[in-house]
Amino acid sequence: MLYGYAGTILDVDLTSGQVAKTPLPENLARDYIGGRGFVARLLWERVSPGTAPFDPENLLIIASGPLSGHLVPASGKTHFGTKSPATGGYADSNMGGHFGPALKYAGYDVLLLTGRAPEPSYLFIEDDTVELRSTEGYWGRGALTVEEKLKKELGDEFKTITIGPAGENLVRFACISHDFGRQAGRTGVGAVMGSKNLKAIAVKGTGGLPVFDVDGLYEKGREAYEKVKAKPGFAGWTPEGTAGITDWVNEVGAFPTRNFQTSFFPAYKNINGRAVVEHLKITDKGCFCCPTPCGKYGKTVTNLGSAYVEGPEYESIAILGGDCTLDSVEEVAYANHVCDELGLDTISAGGVSAWAMECFEKGILSEEQVGRKIRFGDLESVVYLLEKMAVREGIGDLLAEGVMRASKELGQGSEDFAIHVKGLEWTGYESRNAPGMMLAYLTADIGAHHNRAWALGHDVAGSAASVHDLISAGGSKGKLAKSRVGGQAKNVIELQHIRPLFDCLGVCRLQYMELGFEVENYEELFFLVTGRKMSWDELLEVSERIWHLTRAFSAREIEEFGRKCDYPPPRFSEEPVPDGPNEGHFLSREELDTLLDEYYAARGWDQTGIPTDETLRRVGLADVADALAPGK
Amino acid sequence: MELRAIHERCSGCRACELACALANFREMNPAKSALGIEGRFPAPGDYRIHLCDQCGACAEACPEDAITLEDDAYLIDPELCTGCLTCVDVCPHGVMYVHAGTETPIKCTLCGACAEICPREAIALEGGA
Numbered sequence: 234m235l236y237g238y239a240g241t242i243l244d245v246d247l248t249s250g251q252v253a254k255t256p257l258p259e260n261l262a263r264d265y266i267g268g269r270g271f272v273a274r275l276l277w278e279r280v281s282p283g284t285a286p287f288d289p290e291n292l293l294i295i296a297s298g299p300l301s302g303h304l305v306p307a308s309g310k311t312h313f314g315t316k317s318p319a320t321g322g323y324a325d326s327n328m329g330g331h332f333g334p335a336l337k338y339a340g341y342d343v344l345l346l347t348g349r350a351p352e353p354s355y356l357f358i359e360d361d362t363v364e365l366r367s368t369e370g371y372w373g374r375g376a377l378t379v380e381e382k383l384k385k386e387l388g389d390e391f392k393t394i395t396i397g398p399a400g401e402n403l404v405r406f407a408c409i410s411h412d413f414g415r416q417a418g419r420t421g422v423g424a425v426m427g428s429k430n431l432k433a434i435a436v437k438g439t440g441g442l443p444v445f446d447v448d449g450l451y452e453k454g455r456e457a458y459e460k461v462k463a464k465p466g467f468a469g470w471t472p473e474g475t476a477g478i479t480d481w482v483n484e485v486g487a488f489p490t491r492n493f494q495t496s497f498f499p500a501y502k503n504i505n506g507r508a509v510v511e512h513l514k515i516t517d518k519g520c521f522c523c524p525t526p527c528g529k530y531g532k533t534v535t536n537l538g539s540a541y542v543e544g545p546e547y548e549s550i551a552i553l554g555g556d557c558t559l560d561s562v563e564e565v566a567y568a569n570h571v572c573d574e575l576g577l578d579t580i581s582a583g584g585v586s587a588w589a590m591e592c593f594e595k596g597i598l599s600e601e602q603v604g605r606k607i608r609f610g611d612l613e614s615v616v617y618l619l620e621k622m623a624v625r626e627g628i629g630d631l632l633a634e635g636v637m638r639a640s641k642e643l644g645q646g647s648e649d650f651a652i653h654v655k656g657l658e659w660t661g662y663e664s665r666n667a668p669g670m671m672l673a674y675l676t677a678d679i680g681a682h683h684n685r686a687w688a689l690g691h692d693v694a695g696s697a698a699s700v701h702d703l704i705s706a707g708g709s710k711g712k713l714a715k716s717r718v719g720g721q722a723k724n725v726i727e728l729q730h731i732r733p734l735f736d737c738l739g740v741c742r743l744q745y746m747e748l749g750f751e752v753e754n755y756e757e758l759f760f761l762v763t764g765r766k767m768s769w770d771e772l773l774e775v776s777e778r779i780w781h782l783t784r785a786f787s788a789r790e791i792e793e794f795g796r797k798c799d800y801p802p803p804r805f806s807e808e809p810v811p812d813g814p815n816e817g818h819f820l821s822r823e824e825l826d827t828l829l830d831e832y833y834a835a836r837g838w839d840q841t842g843i844p845t846d847e848t849l850r851r852v853g854l855a856d857v858a859d860a861l862a863p864g865k
Numbered sequence: 866m867e868l869r870a871i872h873e874r875c876s877g878c879r880a881c882e883l884a885c886a887l888a889n890f891r892e893m894n895p896a897k898s899a900l901g902i903e904g905r906f907p908a909p910g911d912y913r914i915h916l917c918d919q920c921g922a923c924a925e926a927c928p929e930d931a932i933t934l935e936d937d938a939y940l941i942d943p944e945l946c947t948g949c950l951t952c953v954d955v956c957p958h959g960v961m962y963v964h965a966g967t968e969t970p971i972k973c974t975l976c977g978a979c980a981e982i983c984p985r986e987a988i989a990l991e992g993g994a
Binding site: 302303304331338377381389412413438439440441442444447448450451455458461462515516517518519520521522523524525526528530531532541 | 877884888904906911964965981984
């Protein structure tokens with residue numbers, strides 16, 4: 234018996250409407266744990282090489298982890314995976330909330346979606362009942378609007394995911410939305426859902442989960458809550474959530490500003506965590522079983538209108554705020570709401586908007602092409618661009634492709650400031666003076682995303698301090714120093730194993746990351762839930778296996794994949810930061826090569842950035858090694 | 866003793882529902898909890914905690930007299946309960962629950978597990994010795 238898991242994979246062919254339920258394979262649970270691990274392995278096995286992201290044959294996978302839905306702090310994580318329409322390679326994105334646990338209570342650890350529904354549909358799941366239903370009245374509507382309608386129709390006990398117009402229109406960075414403000418934002422998972430004619434999924438589960446030692450887990454689960462509450466960061470971090478880091482990132486000079494032209498936003502105190510709490514917040518809004526709710530739900534009022542919105546959290550503040558230079562928290566929140574309703578990832582959509590505004594500023598995009606004047610710092614400009622891209626109207630059709638493709642088409646030097654890696658727009662940490670963080674962005678498996686290895690703390694403090702400790706120490710000019718280029722690989726790899734492991738377990742990493750809740754706690758909780766004794770180091774070995782597997786997947790799917798996909802845009806290696814705490818700094822191409830050389834060597838990859846045969850076999854991926862072998 | 870809800874402290878994490886089911890059924894299953902968290906979104910954008918206040922309306926309505934007051938809590942006697950669900954219909958707070966896996970409705974026993982686990986102190990167990 235597989236304790237901890239619901240025990241079943243639910244396979245839905247949207248083309249035929251056929252539903253299959255198969256037992257969760259024990260070796261999949263053993264070798265890949267759950268969540269991200271399931272996504273990685275199932276994508277490798279079940280997506281045929283060369284499948285295009287919007288082909289019906291591409292898979293959209295939804296998976297929880299063994300700890301999801303149990304009495305473990307913050308056990309609400311749900312993982313989504315697909316072959317990305319943004320990068321063409323391995324893609325996953327996760328969200329908090331309540332969806333994964335609900336899917337487990339209904340009986341399913343994994344939902345595999347393939348095919349394409351003959352007409353716009355939503356998937357209804359209530360325990361054993363699984364059926365495709367018509368989306369009469371839902372297609373074309375906003376992601377939040379449809380969630381509200383579905384809940385009215387079905388009842389609050391149904392947990393939903395929805396896409397907005399952006400997903401329907403195959404915007405390459407469309408997100409999947411949940412719980413009025415949670416998103417699986419990255420890599421275009423919402424566009425793949427749209428390509429399958431699937432507007433929403435509603436799930437209600439009333440079953441229990443098998444637990445190896447239910448009394449032990451109840452006791453230790455309660456203890457874990459007490460331990461989290463006793464952490465010094467508990468009282469300091471929760472009130473502002475992720476937005477609370479805004480000041481510090483500016484003080485150390487890593488805040489994306491004006492399409493990453495610079496790394497310090499003078500108006501940052503207008504859009505920081507305190508501003509969110511003082512000007513917007515109605516309630517703290519937590520994910521499933523989370524003792525430290527970072528969600529701040531509130532209401533914003535601007536010249537363009539008012540809206541209820543969750544957030545903005547840090548990433549949206551950084552990209553819609555600093556990068557688009559909106560300098561009031563109300564405006565950032567409003568733009569955030571527009572993204573949420575349209576089903577756009579705030580990070581990519583904000584990044585694309587900032588790129589377009591810089592193009593306009595430089596005369597690369599004309600008023601005629603855009604359809605109006607646009608400028609940084611202007612909410613109307615940003616909302617105009619968001620609305621156009623979500624429906625691919627006018628200039629929006631170009632922008633919906635993301636900065637990599639759009640800049641390639643537009644040319645005229647716009648590639649130099651198209652801020653992405655592998656086709657995924659960059660998140661909220663400018664890294665020209667932060668070599669560890671830069672390396673983390675270059676090597677993250679989905680593209681320029683921070684969550685695999687948030688190495689900025691190492692760049693600043695030189696050690697693995699919790700975010701709470703970093704913020705408490707304060708930021709100050711000169712703490713980042715690129716003279717330390719070299720030696721980052723070890724830290725980055727360590728983080729790339731630790732942080733994604735939480736995505737396998739199905740719990741949020743923030744209790745560890747932000748508060749310093751010790752990872753060892755999870756060994757015990759994992760044992761009580763699953764009955765499997767695994768040390769943290771053994772769990773990390775699984776995480777390492779997955780890292781090589783996702784790299785192998787992208788190597789299999791992307792032509793000429795490798796080192797050349799691991800560089801940042803020329804802006805970061807050629808343009809010194811013009812002002813702020815890191816004025817004058819950049820990372821030269823030679824320095825980037827040093828970072829990558831060290832990283833590949835430490836990973837056991839060849840110098841073109843491909844896992845060696847020996848490495849793949851060492852981590853238990855002999856079949857993957859065979860598939861990647863020359864001549865195959 | 867009684868349970869008290871401080872709605873504005875609730876962040877909707879539902880740990881209370883899990884703890885309730887664990888304490889009363891030794892099951893990891895929030896559908897078997899005797900309280901409910903309602904998220905009121907998108908507007909007004911807050912949570913409401915639905916708790917049993919041991920008002921006794923269920924006991925009064927029960928045709929079998931299967932619900933009686935013991936200490937401060939009204940408890941269902943499974944031997945007497947016929948599963949007619951009259952109590953569920955009359956409960957003024959909507960906190961008597963039906964689950965396919967239980968023979969009697971699910972009702973708060975005033976065990977305090979919800980108040981104990983709540984990391985936000987949004988549920989308080991008050992009074993008593």
